Amino acid sequence: MSRFRHTVRELARNVLPVVAVTLGTRVALAEPYHIPSGSMEPTLLVGDWLFVNKLRYGPHVPLTHVSLPGYAEPRRGDIAVFVSPPQDPSIRMAPDEITPVLVKRIVGVGGDTLAMRAGRLYVNGVAESRGATPASDFTREPLPIFAWQHQLETSSASTRPTLHDWGPLVVPRDMYFMMGDNRDDSVDSRFYGPVPRANLRGTPTVVYYSYDTEAGLDWFRAVTEIRWRRLGTWIR
Template identity: 35%
Template sequence: MRWFEIALVVLTLLSGLVWLLDNLFLAKRRAANAGLLDEGREPWYVDYAKAFFPVLAIVLVLRSFVAEPFRIPSNSMMPTLLTGDFILVNKFAYGLRLPISNTKIVPVGEPERGDVVVFKPPQHPEQDWIKRVIGLPGDTIEYKDNQVFVNGKPLAYERVGEYVGVGSGAEMTGASLLVEQIPGHEHQVLEIDRLPFVDQGEKGPMTVPAGHYFVMGDNRDRSDDSRFWGYLPEQNIRGKAFLIWLNCDSITSLCKHNFDTSRIGNRIP
């Protein structure tokens, strides 16, 4: 929602500027003219600026530097994230960035293997996507026969059953539910035993260039990720997803029949 970010920045700056000009000049002029008809009264635009600037400034700071909400629009991160999950993204995990431009101004940390990140894909810079980091800069990645290899070593998998999907994820019912082991990290993935919907994206071996990452969706046969469009530039990353705070599969129904309270407060592995 880039338009919302731009509008928030513009409104915050305008209201703050009006408030500043009033404190420096306009308020003094009104005080000098007090008692002359309506000259001493505070203009409506100053009143609005004083009322809205603190709220807008707090929202801007929290959204830009602390945590930002996003809604999951697709099934590409099932079973970890479902369509309709509303998540919070840590905006300072990888460094403080300016709103709109996403320019890093204070480095804090770097993405690690297994992190779930929100980013702007190079081919669709106006959109926000979410995937899991599989390869770091300098890693050699290979993907073949539904197996991921990192630096020549295959990731360990354990089949834990058959997935049963609900709502928008019902199409994945019957897929294999696997536990994938990334060194120091464990999470679930889905794999379709039947003919995949898309090319499985067999790639490699590929070496991730400096300043880039190799990302994949947990729903391996339903994810448009680095297997198909290449590496993710570090400057495109917006933050680390860490919490589900609401789930509503269909916003068109006003959540009347698609509200899943069991997912509220779930941490994102």
Template identity: 35%
Template sequence: MVWFETILVLLTLLTGLIWLLDRLFFAKRRAAAAAAGEAKDPALVDYAKSFFPVLALVLGLRSFVAEPFRIPSSSMMPTLLIGDFILVNKFSYGLRLPINNKKFFAIGEPQRGDVVVFRPPQHPREDWIKRVIGLPGDHIGYHDHKVSVNGQVLPYRVEGVYTGVGQGQGETGDNQLTEGLPGHPHFVLEREFSMADGDWAVPAGHYFVMGDNRGNSEDSRFWGFLPEANLRGKAFMVWMNFDASADHWVDVSRIGTRIP
């Protein structure tokens, strides 16, 4: 949510500037007047002193430590459900400035299988979530529901027919399989028809990402490669689930679930 981040940054700067200007130019005069019992902090300054530390802390945590996101679609089912609230590690792939997302301190790079939050090139003001399948230099294939990485078809194990809940009921009847991505085995959903078969060579500085719901995900098969500069962070945990259309609005069993 770029608008929320922008508002948070502006409020932090505004309250900090008011506090600083008061300390530099006006606080001493009021202190002298206060000695005579005649002055106190103006309401605007008082509010700035109260809110600036809180806003600065929230901005720092969201920008450089962890940020909450809500899953709005079914593209990552069954791993992530509509209504899941997740935490995203903001320093896994380097520290980035708020709003423009420019990296200023490199730490690490995405690994194959990571679930990442990013801003897609075609919707730069939105945050999306997918799984990294292809790294720079990889050759990725997708044919007959199966992914191949550098010529090796990933192993699959059929788990049965999926039953969706709440807003995910539309995925009921899909086949659920375990995809044996090395180091990151995970569930995927597939439908009888295969979507967007093809082969892709991942260029330098880019990644090939896919949703775990292979029959209902707008991903690199359709819009191309994800630039490294668009990464926001690595998703690692579900901290809440709320779906008003489900039998139980809050699924407590998902709280604390690690994202494989």
């Protein structure tokens, strides 16, 4: 019995510090994240694995609503990993994924006035430099899920918002409007609203692994279809 206790004691002495350091690093410093959809193409691809810098915005304390101070505030243009506000069942990737962890780009911060006209985003009245996305029947269709926007819209807003035509609306204080770079294949703040500051978890920094999820054979593509050129790519 004493030998068993000695073995348990030795295991605890050698293993627990490693576990504590690993968990502490994951909670406070960096955490891996993989890209499951094409909403951020061409910046991020399906099959990319990223390191997320959690120190930038301040690490979140698990099982609480507390976040420690970070060394930078979220800025317009940042790519951010965040916990989604509750999503309507019609847009969930899975029925039980009510508040999934997502990655999108911050296009508006508190106080910004945003609008989209014919697929081009306007921030505080200035059109972004990227071109407008070609319209389709889907992008012209007013959907009931966009009705939440009426709560934040200005008096000159469109009465029937669509994916390509909505706003102007004002982003509330301490909230962030998120959009995917692949605008017509992204479920983002247009559908579920601005994201509270407390929901932000960090910024992806580098692609440490990537493979083509469509090429090659099932079960082998993670080894045979590695995108070698993307390894070590810094994310901007």
